[in-house]
Amino acid sequence: MSKVKLKNGIAEQVVAKRLWHLGYRYRKNDKRLPGSPDIAITKYQVAIFVDGEFWHGKDWEHRKSRLKRNREYWIQKIEENMARDARVDQELRAKGWIPLHIWEKEALKDTDACIDAILSILIEKYE
Template identity: 50%
Template sequence: MDDLTPEQRRKNMQAIKSKDTSIELRLRKALWQSGIRYRKNYKKLPGKPDIAITKYQIAVFCDSDFWHGYDWEIRNQRIKSNREYWVPKIERNMERDKAVTHQLQEAGWTVLRFWEWQIKKHLDECVEAVKQAIASAERKEEAGISQSGDDMPHDIC
């Protein structure tokens, strides 16, 4: 049973953004302060990565814990109202994330996905992971190797 009235729930749902979320802004600001330049919500790529470092073919996604299914086995049991809608919806999001990651990797992009909790609690580690991806891309570029991103973590968890 939902604790909120239908009107309150509607207002909550309307306030949810698909871009420029608090976690995206936090990571982008930290990357910018580190001297890393990027494009945001890059429409030319599948999945419109939240952050795209085109020079090095690095796509970064900031995944909300709820909407993208972090710790899904436990979390899906907590959904009490309208389960027949929410469970399949979030599971579709999770499948789409996997498909987008695969597509980008096939196109030679390094994909980094950070959970909301990681950005909030371990921002420095997220920035460091991006820096490592850039360093790896630079080494490959110097060695003349085409970039596939196979040696980079695709889900920093």
């Protein structure tokens, strides 16, 4: 677990650089916001989280059944992460922000689709 990078991962960098080149300015890991979003586009009040599939419970019911070692610990840990994500999203919405979660592998494999999803939210919010 010591090798797990919490900030500025490759997928996060790819998404952030693409947004920057498109002219969208942002703050990274803004501690003023709940959950310190990976990318916070303050002008549009959009908080983007680039989430790791394992740590944030993608396909959790399927993955949970496949856990073998230290099963109780990992189930509790990941379900706490999922509950925290939901709580942070609720806090952001209460402040008028739009939370957006992108899976790390999707950000790396299909960056264009992720950027299109972000841009559609930005355009929809300010039409």
